């Protein structure tokens with residue numbers, strides 16, 4: 001599963017605020033995600049995140065905002 005910083009993850013479960021979309025802020029052993037609905041941030045284990053992802057919306061349109069130091073585990 002190819003997930004990068006800045007991508008939007010559409011999850012199977014929805015957040016209590018009603019949003020299913022989370023922005024990827026940081027990637028490592030854990031992901032840091034920000035809820036697109038209410039701005040709440042969480043840390044979630046990579047495996048758990050991947051299990052819950054329904055769809056990945058690539059951050060192509062936001063590429064100029066992306067930090068150069070994308071840190072990715074493979």
Ligand SMILES: [Zn+2]
Nearest residue numbers: 015017035038
């Ligand atoms: Zn939320």
